[in-house]
Amino acid sequence: MKVQVNTSNDIDNKDALERWASDYLNEHLGRFDQDITSVEVQLTDENHSNKGGGIDKRCMMEARINGRAPIAVTNYGPDQNLAFRGAADKLEHALEHAFGKLDRREHRVRETIRRDPEALEGTALPPQS
Template sequence: MKVQVNTSNDIDNKDALERWASEYLNEQLGRFEQDITSIEVQMTDENHAARGGGVDKRCMLEARVNGRAPIAVTNFAPDQNLAFRGAADKLAHALEHAFGKLDRREHRVRETIRRDPEVLEGTAIPPQS
């Protein structure tokens, strides 16, 4: 899953943030890797001030989903770490909700071990004597 990070001029360490964000999102949202082509991260400092103050960091995550409209979430927090983690949690919930509906209604094709002949042979219950 490709992760692209965009930041405002007020956010430092873009390269380190991009590496960390990619690892974190791939770990947290790995179960959706069949369905997501990419995730775009937008980090901004809403008050554009070097000094802190309030809940001024905004993280917007937009997941590009195969065959569907993108799913986007936004989270505000006092620092960029909390803003990012909160947005990742919100995105995971939104994806679970969206794909849960698909699983119930459209029966989407998913990779599963239930159809693997080797697994089926190994799980067969032997006849009792």
């Protein structure tokens, strides 16, 4: 899965940040790897200052999914680390919800013994007398 990190001018966008974000998201969203083509991350400082004291860091993540509409989440935090981790948790939950609905709605083809006539023969109850 490809991870792209974009930042505002107030946040340092170093290669280390992109590598860390890619490793973190691949670890936490790895089970969706076959369905997700890429994740775009946008980190911004809402008040555009280095003053602390507020929940002013915003992290927006958008997961692009094969054959489906993208899923996007936003999280705010006092620093970019907490904003990023919160958005990653929200994205994981949103993907679990979306793919859970997909499984229920489209009834994906699954292996089951209910369709195997040989398995059913062995489970028949003996006639009662």
